[in-house]
Amino acid sequence: MALVVQKFGGTSVADIDKIKNVAAKAIREKKAGNEVVVVLSAMAGETDRLIALAHKAAESPNEREYDSLISTGEHVTVTLLAIVLNSMGYRAKSFLGFQVKILTDKAYKKARISLIDTDAIKKELKHGTIAVVAGFQGVDEDNNITTLGRGGSDTSAVALAAALNADQCDIYTDVDGVYTTDPNVCNKARRLDKISYDEMLEMAMTGAKVLQPRSVEMAKKYNVPVYVKSTFSDKGGTLVTKEDKDMEKEIISGITYDRDQAKITVVHVPDKPGVAASLFTPLSEHNISVDMIIQNVSAEGFTDLTFTVSKKEMKEAQKIVDATAKAVGAKKVEVDDDVAKVSIIGVGMVSHSGVAAKMFKTMANESINIMMISTSEIKISCIIKRKYTELAVTALHDAFGLEKKK
């Protein structure tokens, strides 16, 4: 008997008929003799509806209330699935964050899970109950409802799988796995059978929407095997797991892009210790995530400092940076949200030279100017003009021969 965690996204629970389809998938695992925990998102569109309602109530909704409000999306779907399962003759019980309980820190809108009490769920599993857990939500130590950020249900699922020591964590979604790149952008995109945690993490961080980055981090940390599968088809699927020899054969596993980027440059900053800290500390205090950071070499005691943030946080970031830039004696602040990030990812990169050169050459052949470059061991990202995104992705997919398995 295995313990299986199944997570279904918003399109998989968009209406009662689809919820019945989810029930069938849970029952199949149950009938196979497994213990089953199902984690659900809100119905597709419901979270957006609730967010719109919050913003109709106030321009900047109070964050505690905002989180409590939008947590109702998952509250509705878990009870509906439990109703369906019970009516089909299966023991099922819904669990909200406070009922599990899933303890988080106090960072509303992007809370992190600190502890999961598994007693209540384990007790129900022992009785043969299918546990249906609300994704995306938790409670802090004072019983305030918190949410885990966009895609947080993935993290809920992986965290539950880790806490329950599950044998498998299946992430059901509307695509049938992880692709070499977005098939909507590049028709030669190929589904991967397997991908390493690190590659998946880089892909998720650089724009692949299939899994929330934090869920991959957590899967890696607790070594939870994650299957990305389609809710609507039994074919395909991608296993996210530990790196193995097979994976190294592929130099590049995937190409991602992210159009939700804005570039901020602080021009002519005095190059002295503590300047970067004084620029970035206020941003982090406002919970603004900075992505790429580049500082050019100093000329005559001054430097330019460029970084990227999420497009929707650009205005707030600019306001904060304007203030600190003045304080540290910089010349001016320039912003540009007409940009995108294109990245190539692969564990094979480590043992193959010339990958970066090939990337830059491919871009040059298409006359795409590279504005910023950032690298990690298994990833190279470039910031380019937004309109070249698809061209860059397609050209790189061809250049690295991703349409064929090595």
Added chain:
Amino acid sequence: MALVVQKFGGTSVADIDKIKNVAAKAIREKKAGNEVVVVLSAMAGETDRLIALAHKAAESPNEREYDSLISTGEHVTVTLLAIVLNSMGYRAKSFLGFQVKILTDKAYKKARISLIDTDAIKKELKHGTIAVVAGFQGVDEDNNITTLGRGGSDTSAVALAAALNADQCDIYTDVDGVYTTDPNVCNKARRLDKISYDEMLEMAMTGAKVLQPRSVEMAKKYNVPVYVKSTFSDKGGTLVTKEDKDMEKEIISGITYDRDQAKITVVHVPDKPGVAASLFTPLSEHNISVDMIIQNVSAEGFTDLTFTVSKKEMKEAQKIVDATAKAVGAKKVEVDDDVAKVSIIGVGMVSHSGVAAKMFKTMANESINIMMISTSEIKISCIIKRKYTELAVTALHDAFGLEKKK
């Protein structure tokens, strides 16, 4: 400084603009120097939408899941009001049942409040926060979400007022008070300035929808002064309070009707000890409330036993009674849901004779046949054919001269 509990029903929070109107009412009390607790229902129509969803998921939805699902209606409104209040510069915090916490028994769909922990709310009130509490919901000792039944938010408000030792409990609704009868049925209906707990209770029990009966019981028990007011107008209002001399002047305070009635007659039941118990115990075990019960005098060791239930529970009741009627040797079971109950209520009845006779004579003058009669100290109810409801109400209103204050 007084502590005021304000409760707003579904039509008062039907959209964001109406919620802003509610915010204004809460702020007015706050500005007057009071501590303010607001209790909300779900947006008008939302609970029905959730119920429909539950019944689309299953014919007989699991009750635990059903309660958890429909509790989201109030969850949404309290967070929205808290968002509005915060954005207007007032400290406000929403409280769900488990956050308060409002402890109930385990009777899903009609749970009773057993205890309210007032610590969290009191702490917030001390900081000047407006506490916005979800009506209708609580949690049992195992943290399962329970609901208090239709109109349960009234009970939440009165129970909170009692637990917090509030100075006043204002029930805001879409009418401006309690009327001598339904103004939609009788255009001579008059608003009462004051009514006793007992009269209000009888009126609520016999069909007046303005307050949930349980909330009146609780108000009486803890002596909470309840004002029924209009959300949309500052005029009018009715105080529900302890009986006083003024009230006795009025022989009859109100006339109610209830079309949600079905009559079940068990014909030719052996008249021996224990028969009534064996008929009604299974009904109560199925949580079916029996309203009027009438047993005719025994003839030759047999009797007829008639009682009424809510129309929507008639089918289930009939099935149960059919089985037990057979078991106790009754001849047959007859049902009739083409009936209504018309009642006259007044504390003055106690000291005035001839009230019942006048009621029966009024009905007779209109050629309305009375099928069942039931009386309490301050109430007389008659079951009549459904189609005569309005005629009976209007005739009785005239006969007892209710359009004019005594």
